[in-house]
């Protein structure tokens with residue numbers, strides 16, 4: 009079929025359709041559209057957004073933890089960073105695990121298999137055994153750790169919205185948001201829902217291998233497109249800590265993380281080596297800051313946390 013001028017006009021109108029925005033039913037392009045009345049009824053400010061804004065307004069700093077791919081240590085960095093921040097000036101810290109399909113934060117922070125309690129003020133977050141960190145995760149809403157979450161996109165984003173809207177964090181200094189790997193519609197929802205709360209930005213986690221850094225470039229371009237400030241890159245598994253002598257062996261000498269960061273004009277917050285003691289803490293929910301303060305991984309993480317604090321307080 010030939011494209012008539014009328015068809016072209018219709019296509020242009022469709023491209024400008026503001027149905028999913030606050031302009032729905034109110035914009036000049038809506039005039040004469042058969043769906044205008046319906047859109048006008050459904051459009052307008054989202055009442056859930058107002059609640060999210062109030063909840064987030066009580067939290068001084070919101071930091072997203074992102075990675076281009078799974079397995080690079082994103083949740084481990086979220087967990088170590090929350091512990092390190094709590095140690096700095098006794099800050100009040102919360103971690104929200106928005107990795108709906110692969111939640112691991114409750115295990116790392118030692119609150120696995122504890123039920124979430126509903127209160128008149130909202131979901132009460134769990135508290136880590138040392139009393140330092142508040143935790144909220146989909147894992148805590150599941151019947152067992154063997155139950156999987158089989159949700160399509162809209163239900164996953166709906167759950168993310170509920171976490172942000174319904175969790176009663178109270179006043180916090182830092183909220184660390186562990187996100188799924190990659191750049192999906194969940195990420196777009198998280199960024200959109202937190203837009204008014206003005207998150208400080210994102211910490212991007214990568215390992216030095218080129219396969220991980222290739223996905224990191226996509227993550228950096230996602231942040232640019234979505235207007236998310238990149239606070240810096242964390243290079244995980246840069247080396248290996250010997251369990252006997254505690255010496256760190258560089259596994260990827262001269263890795264390209266620094267030049268990747270330079271080419272995008274973002275800082276490298278630091279590098280953390282792989283330490284079997286940290287893996288053991290991750291498996292058992294023990295606090296590595298208390299148990300292994302001399303671990304090179306713990307020391308690097310304390311440095312990263314101080315670097316981050318100086319960046320966000322600038």
Ligand code: ADP
Pocket residue numbers: 075077078079080081082083084085112244245280281282283284286287290291305
């Ligand atoms: P992701 O969230 O990117 O999928 P995880 O944080 O779950 O990755 O890390 C994957 C595995 O690697 C976990 O078992 C974790 O304990 C381990 N791990 C990650 N980083 C380190 C590290 N620096 N030292 C020791 N173990 C680590």
